[in-house]
Amino acid sequence: MYRYDEFDHTFVTQRVAQFREQVARRIAGELTEDEFKPLRLMNGLYLQLHAYMLRVAIPYGTLSSRQLRQLGYIARRYDRGYGHFTTRQNIQFNWPTLKDVPDILADLAAVEMHAIQTSGNCIRNTTADATAGVAADEVADSRIYCEIIRQWSTLHPEFSFLPRKFKIAVTGSGRDRAVTAAHDIGLRLKLDADGNPGFEVLVGGGQGRTPILAVTIREFLPERHLLSYLEAILRVYNQLGRRDNIYKARIKILVRETGRDEFARLVEEEWAHIRDGELRLPDGEIERIQAYFAPPAYQALDDACPELAVQRAGNRAFDAWVGSNVEAHKRPGYAVVTISLKPHGGIPGDASAEQMEAVADLADRYGFGEIRVTYKQNLLLPDIRKGDLFALWQGLVAAGLATANAHRVTDIIACPGLDYCNLANARAIPVAQAISERFADPERERAIGNVTVNISGCINACAHHHVANIGILGVDKKGKEFYQVTLGGAADENAAIGDIVGPAFDEDRIADAVETVVDVYLAERRGADEPFIDTYRRIGLKPFKEKLYAAH
Amino acid sequence: MPNTAITANRLADGFVIYLTADGGWSESLADAAVATSDDELEGLQAVAERAARAGTVIAPYAFDVETDAGRPLPRGRREILRTLGPSVRTDLGYQAARS
Ligand code: SF4
Numbered sequence: 001m002y003r004y005d006e007f008d009h010t011f012v013t014q015r016v017a018q019f020r021e022q023v024a025r026r027i028a029g030e031l032t033e034d035e036f037k038p039l040r041l042m043n044g045l046y047l048q049l050h051a052y053m054l055r056v057a058i059p060y061g062t063l064s065s066r067q068l069r070q071l072g073y074i075a076r077r078y079d080r081g082y083g084h085f086t087t088r089q090n091i092q093f094n095w096p097t098l099k100d101v102p103d104i105l106a107d108l109a110a111v112e113m114h115a116i117q118t119s120g121n122c123i124r125n126t127t128a129d130a131t132a133g134v135a136a137d138e139v140a141d142s143r144i145y146c147e148i149i150r151q152w153s154t155l156h157p158e159f160s161f162l163p164r165k166f167k168i169a170v171t172g173s174g175r176d177r178a179v180t181a182a183h184d185i186g187l188r189l190k191l192d193a194d195g196n197p198g199f200e201v202l203v204g205g206g207q208g209r210t211p212i213l214a215v216t217i218r219e220f221l222p223e224r225h226l227l228s229y230l231e232a233i234l235r236v237y238n239q240l241g242r243r244d245n246i247y248k249a250r251i252k253i254l255v256r257e258t259g260r261d262e263f264a265r266l267v268e269e270e271w272a273h274i275r276d277g278e279l280r281l282p283d284g285e286i287e288r289i290q291a292y293f294a295p296p297a298y299q300a301l302d303d304a305c306p307e308l309a310v311q312r313a314g315n316r317a318f319d320a321w322v323g324s325n326v327e328a329h330k331r332p333g334y335a336v337v338t339i340s341l342k343p344h345g346g347i348p349g350d351a352s353a354e355q356m357e358a359v360a361d362l363a364d365r366y367g368f369g370e371i372r373v374t375y376k377q378n379l380l381l382p383d384i385r386k387g388d389l390f391a392l393w394q395g396l397v398a399a400g401l402a403t404a405n406a407h408r409v410t411d412i413i414a415c416p417g418l419d420y421c422n423l424a425n426a427r428a429i430p431v432a433q434a435i436s437e438r439f440a441d442p443e444r445e446r447a448i449g450n451v452t453v454n455i456s457g458c459i460n461a462c463a464h465h466h467v468a469n470i471g472i473l474g475v476d477k478k479g480k481e482f483y484q485v486t487l488g489g490a491a492d493e494n495a496a497i498g499d500i501v502g503p504a505f506d507e508d509r510i511a512d513a514v515e516t517v518v519d520v521y522l523a524e525r526r527g528a529d530e531p532f533i534d535t536y537r538r539i540g541l542k543p544f545k546e547k548l549y550a551a552h
Numbered sequence: 553m554p555n556t557a558i559t560a561n562r563l564a565d566g567f568v569i570y571l572t573a574d575g576g577w578s579e580s581l582a583d584a585a586v587a588t589s590d591d592e593l594e595g596l597q598a599v600a601e602r603a604a605r606a607g608t609v610i611a612p613y614a615f616d617v618e619t620d621a622g623r624p625l626p627r628g629r630r631e632i633l634r635t636l637g638p639s640v641r642t643d644l645g646y647q648a649a650r651s
Contacts (some may be wrong), residue, residue, distance in 0.1 A: 027563070029607040047610060049630075050637055050645050052566040080644055095644070097565040347640055418630060419638035426629070429640045479628025 008154075012109045015116065019043050020102035027099060044115025045101055048422050054093045054101060056108060056115045060128030060146040061089035061373040065360035068371050070111040072356030078104050083356070085341060085349040087413055087464060088167075089127060089373045094420055116154075121162045123153035123234075127169035129177040130374040133293060134336050134382040136328040138172035139189045140197040144289050145170050145226060148281070152227050159234055163241035164249040166234070170199075174493060179375060181205045181213045181495035182467055184251045185233060188493075190220065198222045203233060203263065204255030207461035211497045212252040217264035223286060225271075228279040232271035236263070296368035296383060301333025305386035318393050320442055321404035326389065335386050338406040339379040339396060344440035345433050348414040349377030358399035366392045375491075377413055378406065407450040409518065410436040413464065417457025417474060418481070424457035426474025426481035427507075431455050434511040439518075448518060451532040452491065455483075467491040469532050470517055471498045472510065483510040487517065487544055488536045499541050502549055513548055520547050556593050557584040557624050558600045559634065560612035568634045568646075569609060575599050577609060579646060581635050586617060586624050 019039070026036045040046075044055040056071070063071075071091055075083045078100045079093040086092060096104060108114055126149050129135070132142040149168060153159065159166070169183040180186025186202035199221045205214030221229050237251045240258070255263045312319040327336040339359060342348050351359075363371050363381055366388045372380040384392055396402040405411045412435060415421065417428030432455050439445050454468035465471030471486035483505050486498030505513045518532075520543055525535045536544075558571040559581075569577040570584035578584065587593035593614060600612035615631055617624040626632045637645015 026607070032607065033604065033610050047561055047566050049634060050566070050568060051561075095565075098563065418633060419640050424630075427633075427639060429638075433640065476629070479630070481629055 009109075009112070012112075012114045012116070015043070015114070016102060016105045016109050019105060023098060023102055040101075042116065043101070043105065045096075045098075046422075048094070048416075048420050049418070049424075050420065051095045052098060052101070053420070054096045054104060054115060055086075056091050056093070056113060057125045058089050058091060058113070058373050059150055060126060060132070060143050061130050061375075062128075062143065063371045063373065064111075065363045065369040065371065067111045067113055068356050068360040068363070070107060070113070072353040072360070074104055074107055075356065076353040082350050082352045084347075084416065085351065085373050085377045085379070087375055087377060087415075087462065088125065089130075089375065090125065091373070092416075094416075121165050122160050123149075123156065123162075123166045123168065126150060126153075127167065127178045127183060127375065129170065129172045130372045130380050131177060131327070131336055131382065132172050133295065134329050134331075134334075135172060135175075135177075136330045137175055138330070139174075139191055140172060141290070141293055142170040142172040142178070142187075142189060143293050144286060145187065145189075145199075145223070147289050147292065148226060148286075149230065152230070152279075159238065162234070162238055164246070164251075166237075166251070168230070176491075176493040176495070177375070179464065179467065179491045179495070182207055182211075182464060182491065183214065185230065186214045187226075192220055192222070196222065199226065201229065201233075203267075204252040204260075205495075206250050206252035207464060207466050208250070209459045210252065211461070211466035212256060213495050213497060214252075215255065215260045217260060217267060224281045225275055226281065228275045228277065229267070229271055231274060231279055232267050235270050236266045240266075296370075298331050298334065298383070299385070301331075301385065301387075303332035303386075305333065308386050308389060311390040315390075317402075317404070317442075318390060320446065321393055321402055322389060323446070324404045324408060325406040329383070331383075333386055335384050335389060337381040337384050337389070337392065338374070339381065339401050340403040340405050340411065341378050341401075342405055342411050342436065343400065343403050344405075344410055345437045347429050348412050348432050351379070355399050355401055358395065359401065362392055362395045362399075365395075376406075376411060378411070404442060405445060407452075408445050409439045409448050409451050409453060410445060411452075412436060413452070413454040413468070415456050415462040417455070421457055423460060424474065425459075425476035426457050426483065428455040428457040428463065428472075428474055431472060431474070431483060431507070431510050435514050438511050438515055447528070448522065449528065449531055451518075451521075452489075453514065464491060465489070466497045467495060468498060469536065470514060472514075475504055477504075481507050483507070483513075485510075485513055485517070485548075487541060488533070490533055501541065501545050516547050517544055520544050553588065553590055553593070554616040555619050555624065556587045556596075556614045557581065557617045558587075558596050558612055558614050559584075559631075560600060560604065560609035563608055563610055566610070571596055571600050571603075571612070577603070581617070581624050581626060584617075584624050586619060586622070587614075 126146040169178040170187045171178040188200040201218040202214035325338045412432040414428040414432035418424035454465040455472040456463040456465045467489040489498030490496040573585040636647040
């Protein structure tokens with residue numbers, strides 16, 4: 001697995017020492033909040049509704065068991081015994097005191113973690129495919145490219161003060177598991193005719209008040225040109241992106257206003273100057289980084305696992321969990337396991353210190369000590385032997401982590417919303433809880449099948465509600481919470497932005513509204529194999545709208 | 553003018569605090585000074601700005617309150633939650649100690 005190198009270590013340690021001094025000066029009254037704020041944000045420290053919040057980066061969502069245990073330790077020692085995993089594959093601690101933050105950062109640095117570049121108008125943590133390296137269908141391991149991007153973008157002098165924050169996503173196959181179309185730059189790995197890896201390059205995706213899907217500006221970019229091409233895109237953006245209006249500063253606006261073809265031309269023109277310069281990845285560089293991600297010591301196993309079939313037949317709850325939370329692995333005899341952080345009626349993405357430790361122990365015992373954080377605010381164990389699934393599941397049951405709902409209607413993405421977030425207009429978590437309770441019956445949930453439900457507490461859209469099959473946006477009307485519903489969004493390779501159904505629902509009616517939407521789908525679908533999104537694309541908004549507003 | 557109080561976050565832990573009539577800060581909105589005129593509000597704002605410059609409080613702002621026999625009560629979900637803590641974790645925030 002990736003280990004950050006000497007440079008990173010020295011740098012992060014120095015940065016902690018620097019911040020410790022800055023905090024001391026702030027507490028002593030030598031720095032004003034105006035002076036201190038940019039410094040704390042650079043170190044991941046925000047001020048939220050009830051307290052400070054520390055956002056810790058998890059590069060491409062990969063954690064060792066040691067790191068996860070340390071996060072559990074931090075949650076217990078300095079916070080209130082839990083952490084919140086976000087769609088950006090970060091973890092947030094909601095209650096740190098100012099004086100403790102330098103110690104927390106030092107404890108993070110001890111396990112090669114930090115909170116740098118989780119804020120500010122720089123290139124943020126790259127969103128990775130959580131199943132990188134293990135997905136049965138992947139073209140190449142996307143973590144290698146995420147790491148190359150991370151090394152290039154960390155403290156890149158030219159790109160520390162971009163017009164706005166900048167997010168890149170990489171997915172390892174034609175199946176998009178990193179929402180590339182909703183990022184400033186999306187990279188989709190593919191092979192050329194000779195079997196060489198490269199990328200389809202998308203630019204200009206984004207959410208917020210102006211949701212736009214990224215457009216492809218290059219069908220195939222050979223891997224050795226990755227950095228020079230990214231640099232060319234960033235240069236064009238840095239030069240032409242608007243700095244006068246925060247709502248128009250993202251690259252999506254530039255791409256839309258310039259037009260795809262013209263933007264692509266500008267990038268190609270810039271690229272022509274630098275493509276064979278120092279950013280060209282030298283031979284051996286990709287292999288060098290690949291070595292960090294060398295596959296673990298897999299055993300040679302039969303893919304068929306008769307004992308698993310027996311265990312499934314003998315235990316319905318286990319069978320249901322395997323059905324929803326276990327996916328194919330590229331190695332025979334292994335499986336990829338999603339650990340749901342969405343207990344029915346619970347808080348999406350929250351994990352207690354004990355749960356973090358339990359997962360770390362299970363990862364050591366049954367995996368290779370590796371854990372991934374997914375875009376859906378869940379955890380994932382990438383390498384579990386099929387023969388160990390039953391024992392693993394029992395361990396998860398004991399830790400309260402065996403909810404069988406991955407990709408289902410209760411696998412809801414929700415941002416912290418007005419329960420924690422200073423920018424929020426409405427609460428998101430209680431809505432998620434109400435919907436989750438509504439669909440808690442496992443049989444019913446299974447019958448409904450895969451559908452995405454995302455809830456954001458304001459138009460910043462941290463929960464990506466625009467690209468959810470069922471999207472919910474909290475709005476404030478005179479101090480009261482209302483919820484606007486969109487349908488038909490998608491975050492996969494057929495990305496789409498949802499359509500607004502009509503007037504918003506108040507907090508007492510939003511779960512009913514979602515239930516109505518699901519009922520229309522169940523009544524209209526052509527058999528159990530037609531997922532929600534396909535039915536929606538076939539029948540459109542109208543039947544849903546009619547039912548939702550029938551009584552009015 | 554609607555009745556108004558001043559709130560901020562405390563430097564040490566970011567917790568919600570309210571400006572009191574004696575120029576101090578309290579964790580409880582019930583203790584907050586309520587301005588009923590522009591002049592009173594300006595006076596309170598000046599005190600709050602000084603505290604912010606001195607570094608003890610962060611991001612002070614004025615907000616409308618209801619009053620019940622002179623006691624301020626929060627209006628709107630955001631300010632209600634700020635007096636309590638997260639509605640989904642009633643074991644945390646001010647509500648935990650008060651319940
Ligand atoms: S969407 Fe809005 S409310 Fe939710 S976390 Fe983002 S900024 Fe906060």
